[in-house]
Amino acid sequence: MCPLITVAPWKKSCQTASTATAEAPAQTRKHVDAEVQTEAPEPVSQQPVPQCDGPRLVAFLRRVEAMVTRELNKNWQSHAFDGFEVNWSEQQQTVTCLHTLGYPPAQGQGLHVTGVSWNTTGSVVACAYGRLDDGDWSTLKSFVCAWNLDRRGLNLQQPSAVVEVPSAVMCLAFHPTQPSHVAGGLYNGEVLVWDVSHPEDPLLWRTGLTDDAHTDPVCQVVWLPGPQHGHRFQVLSVAADGKVLLWLAVGAGRLQLSAGFALAVQQLPRSTKLKKPPRGETEVGATAVAFSSFDPSLFVLGTEGGFPLKCSLAAEEPALTRMPSSVPLRAPAQFTFSPHGGPVYSVSCSPFHRNLFLSAGTDGHVHLYSMLQAQPLTSLQLSHKYLFAVRWSPVRPLVFAAASGEGDVQLFDLQKSSQKPTVSIKQTQDESPVYCLEFNRQQTQLLAAGDAKGVVKVWQLSSEFTEQGPRETEDLDQLAAEVAT
Structure with a gap:
């Protein structure tokens, strides 16, 4: 018989702040019950590790070693993939019209777009309005228009700037x-x-109608x-005279003649085959100019x-004029x-080779x-x-564009074909x-072209025209080396 043991209770107390409680009824409109049952996982069977037949593997490797080595040496000496580079970027395969720009008052007068130019940031395109067909357009009011393509709310029919000009504008060029x-x-x-x-007071300098x-x-x-x-720039101009x-810009808004050249028939190199000029006409009309990049x-x-x-x-020889x-x-x-x-209506010097240039003329060549x-x-x-313009690409050594009298802009890639446009x-x-x-x-995927309808179209070029291919510079050098000896 076990003795009865009595244990005295042990007490401890604590005090906290009273806790507030609240009750609120809640009701859902509908409920759904679902039962889910999972199956017991099947035990993963333990596959036996295959045993390697070492002697047979060694015999195989010895048997094929000479053949594999011979093929690797052949591949190492092959030039089949020289210059090949994998391009992982997504290729854009089409040329699309990004913007169609025009100025209705100029188009209403039947004016042509006679020149286009991009500014130094590449965000503004300007065009000259004039006439290139027969007629006396000397007193025709004309315009220079500019569109900022990066501006929000671009209005294709309302240029960012419009300059009214008292005579037809035949060409233009943005400052470098x-x-x-x-x-x-x-x-x-x-x-x-x-x-x-x-645009309210745009004129900076002008030559004036002087003897110069x-x-x-x-x-x-x-x-x-x-x-x-120096940091100052001068403007070179070419004309049919x-x-x-x-x-050179001087004070009081004036452009002052700093140097000049003249083409005289008598001073052209002897290789020139010219018809005898009419009496009193000894000057040769200049139509286009391009400067070497080198x-x-x-x-x-x-x-x-x-x-x-x-x-x-x-040149130092005085002109006979x-x-x-x-x-x-x-x-x-x-x-x-x-x-x-x-x-010849247009010339363009290659930006990638010191000896190459393009020319385009009224013969369509x-x-x-x-x-x-x-x-x-x-x-x-x-x-x-006629062909009215030709320009080398600034980023692809073998690419150029030409503007035709049939309404086309043609893009050539001489790496793909030397006879037809790409x-x-x-x-x-x-x-x-x-x-x-x-x-x-600056934005090398863009090409601007102006036409006789008074329209400037901004074309977005596909990546094949903006990404230089392997060995392209070498191919250009090889093309230039085909000089007749």
């Missing part, structure tokens, strides 16, 4: 570093510079570094006679290339020349009508001429 400064050449021979960021000015319509304007390679003039003094002129000329800013001028005019021509079948020989390396017939874009549905085009050097 000032995003809002643009130079233009007029039908009456004047050269003007505007600031499109101040051109006496024929200005065909092209180009910005060049000023004397002594045979003069190439350099203008030699700042070297430039190519297109002429009314159809032959391109290699020229130099460093009686044209009035406040500075001595010099003879710039150094070499003459074989001619087109009609006037594009010629690819080397600076080292008179005959073209190749000649491509792109149109049965893409032919229909700019105008009624085959109205396309007069001008320019690549965007």
